[in-house]
Amino acid sequence: MSTATRGDSLTLKTQLTLVIVAAALIMSAAMGVRQTFGLFIGPFSFDRGMPVTLIAFAIALHNLVWGFAQPFAGAAADRHGAAPVVAFGAAVFAAGLALAAAAPSGWALVVGLGVLVGIGISCTSFGVVLTAVGRVASAEQRSLAMGIASAGGSLGQVLMVPLAQAVRLNAGISTSLLVLAFVMLLAAPLGIALDRRRSYGALTPATAPHDAATASLRDTLALATRHRGYRLLTLGFFTCGFQLAFIATHLPGYLFLCHMPIGLGATALSLIGLFNMAGSWACGWLGGRFRQQHVLGWLYLIRGAAIAAFFLLPKTTASVVLFAAVMGLTWLGTVPLTSGLVAKVFGTRHLGTLFGLCFLSHQLGSFLGAWLGGFVFDVTGSYSLIWAATAAAGVLAALLHFPIDDAVVDRAPRPVETARA
Template identity: 45%
Template sequence: MGIRGSQGLYLKPMSVDLGWGREIFAFAMAMQNLLWGAFQPFAAAMTEKWGTGRVVAGGGVLYAVGLYIMSISQDPLTFNFSAGLLLGMAQSGCALGAILGAVGRALPESSRTFGLGIVTAAGAAGQFIVVPIGQAFLSYYGWSTSFVLLGLLSIIIVFAAIFLRGKPTEAKMAQPPEGGGREALGMSGMLSLASKDSSFWLLTAGFFVCGFHVAFITVHMPAYLDDKGLPVELGAYSLMLIGLFNIVGSFVAGYMGGKFSKKYLLSTLYSLRSVTIAAFILVPISTPSVLLFSVAMGLLWLSTVPLTSGLVATIYGTRYMGTLFGIVFFSHQIGSFLGVWLGGYFYDTTGSYDPIWWAGIALGFTAAILHWPIHEKTHAEAVNA
C-alpha cells in the first residue's frame, strides 16, 4: 500500500520527461485500479483454496517485476502493460483484500471489525513510511531508478508472506450465528444469496464512491499542488500525512464498528468527506490549508474499509468473506478507475481538476444516503462454515 500510495508523485515528472499528457499516466493508473478490482475476487478465491501466504507471495513477485518494467517504459503501451496490467494483477494478490479475508475468517464477531481496522491501519503505516522514501528516490535518482528501488523494496512482501496462513481449513473460525446448525451454503449458493439482496448492492454502490475519492487524490494531488505554485515536496507531505492519520482513523473506525451501527458510521464518514473536500476547494489554497485537509482526509481515508468488510462478514458470514468482499471491492476499483482517468482527462481538456472535485462532493453525499437502507443483520440463510 505504501508503494501504491507514492505513485502519484511520478505523474508530473514522468509526463513532462516523456512528453505525455497527464491522461496517459492517469489511464495506466486507472487500469491498474480496475484490473486490481477485477482480479480481486479470483485472488480471494485462491486464498480460500490454497492459503493467503502463497497468493500474497505471488503478488509480491509480480509487483517487483511490474515496477522494473515501469522503470524502462518509454511509450504508453509498455507503461500500461507494467503499471496497469502487471501491478493491477499483483495488487489483487498482495493488497488489503487478500489479507482482510484471512483476518475476517480468523476472528470472532466481537473483535472482527477492530481486527480489520488494525490491518487497514498497518497498510496506512506503509503509506506514511514509503511515500517520503519514494519522494527521496525521485529527487535524488529520477523516476526510472526510483521505480527500480521501489521494486527491490517490494520483495519484502514475499518474505512477509511466509508468516501468513489464512486458509479456511486452518483458520480459527468464528461461531455460527444464532439459528445455525443448518448445512452451510457453498460458494455458488452464497453468491446467489448476495446477488438477490439489495443490501449487498447498496454497500457495493457506496464503496464505488470511496474508490473515486481515494484514487483521484492519491494520483493527482501532488500535481494539483504543484500547479497551484506550492512547493513540490508538499505533495509528498500531503500523502504522508494522509497515511499517518489514516492509521488513527482506521483504528477508531474498527473500534467504533464493534460498538455502533456500521452503516450509520459509513454514512457519517462519506458526508464528512464531502464537507472536507468542499472546504478545501472553496478556501484559498495554501500550505496550512493543504496540511489541514490532509489530516482531515487521512482520518476519513480508509476508515470505510473495516466497516464495509465488517458489514459483509456480519450479513453473510466469514466462510466466503474474501470472495464477497472482492466483488464489493471491484465496485471500489471502478470508482478508482473513473476518478483517476477522468482527473487526467479533464485536466488535459480543460486545464482544471475542478469538475472532479465537485463530482467527488456530490458522490460523497450520495453514498451517505445509500447506506441508510442496508439491513445490518446476519442473513437468515448465511452461516459460517
C-alpha cells in the same frame, strides 16, 4: 477461569496479533510501493522520452486491473488460503516493477506497471489480506482487528515515498524500481502467517451459524446479488473510490492553480497517509461498538462536508493542512467497515469473493474519479464541477448506507413440506 482456559485465551490473542502484524507488513509493502508511482512520471518522460499520457495511462490502468482481478484473487484465497495467493501476487508485483525498470518502450511500461502490478496488488491488499484477518478474529474483535491491520498497512505509504525518492535521486529510475521489487519479494513469505486458522483450527470460541453452512460459492453469490443491503454497500463503495482517486490525483495540481506554495500538495498527500493510520484504527474501533453501516454513513457525510468546505472557503496553508487531516481520518476507514459488514451479514467463508466484488465497484469509481478530473479540467478549464460532484457524492453515499439491513442472512435449507394425507 481455569488455568487451561486462560492459557488458550492467551494463545488465541498471540495468534491474532501475529496475523495482524503480518497483514500490516504485507499491505505496507504493497500500498506503499503503489504510492510511489507518481514520482516516476517526470523521470520516465524526460530520461526515456516516453509520452506523459502513456505513463499516466499505465499508472491508471493498474487500478482497473486491480478491480477486475480482486474477486478472482479473493476467491482463490477463500479456496486455497492466503499464503499461496500472497506469494504469487508479490512475485507478479515484483516482476511488473522489474519490467518497468528495464522497459525498452512505453508499452512494456504499460504491461509492467499497468497489468502485472494490478494483478499483484489484488493478491497483496485488502481483498486477500484483510479478509484473512477477518476470518481469524472473532465477530466481536473483527472490526477493530481489521482497522488495526489497515492502520498498520498505512505506514508503508508514509515510508516508501521518501525511500523511492532517495534511491531514484542517487542511483536512477531502474535501481529505485528494483529496490521496490525487492521489498515486494520480502513480503511474499508473510502470507504463511495469515493462514493461522487453517493451521491451528478456528481461533474464535464459537463460529457463527452462517459460517458453518455449506453453501456453495454460486449460492452465496446469488444470495448476495439479491440482498438489497449488499447492493447498496457496493454502490456506496463506488463513491469512496471516486472521491479518493480524484483527490489523490488532482489535489496537487489544484493547489498549484490556487497559487499555493510549491510542495504543499505533496505535503498534503503525506499528511493524508499519516492521519489515515489513526482514522483506520478509529473506524475499526467504532465499527466494533456501533452498527457499521451507520459509522459508514457518518463517515461519508463528514468527508462530503469537508470537501465542500475546502472548495468553498479561501485557500490558506492552514486550511489545506486541516483538510488533509480530516480526509486522512476518513480515508481508508471505509475498508475495515465495509469488509466487516460483509462478514457480519454473509459470514467469512466466501468473504474474499464478496468483498472483491464490492472492491471492483470501488476501483471503477477510482478510475472514473482520476479520469473525469482531468477531462472536466480540459473541457472547462476549472475543477469546480468535479469538486461539487465529489462533495455531493458523499451525501449520496451516506443516504445509501444508513438504510442497510445488517441482519445475518439465513442460509439454512428450508424444510420440505410433506403432502397431507
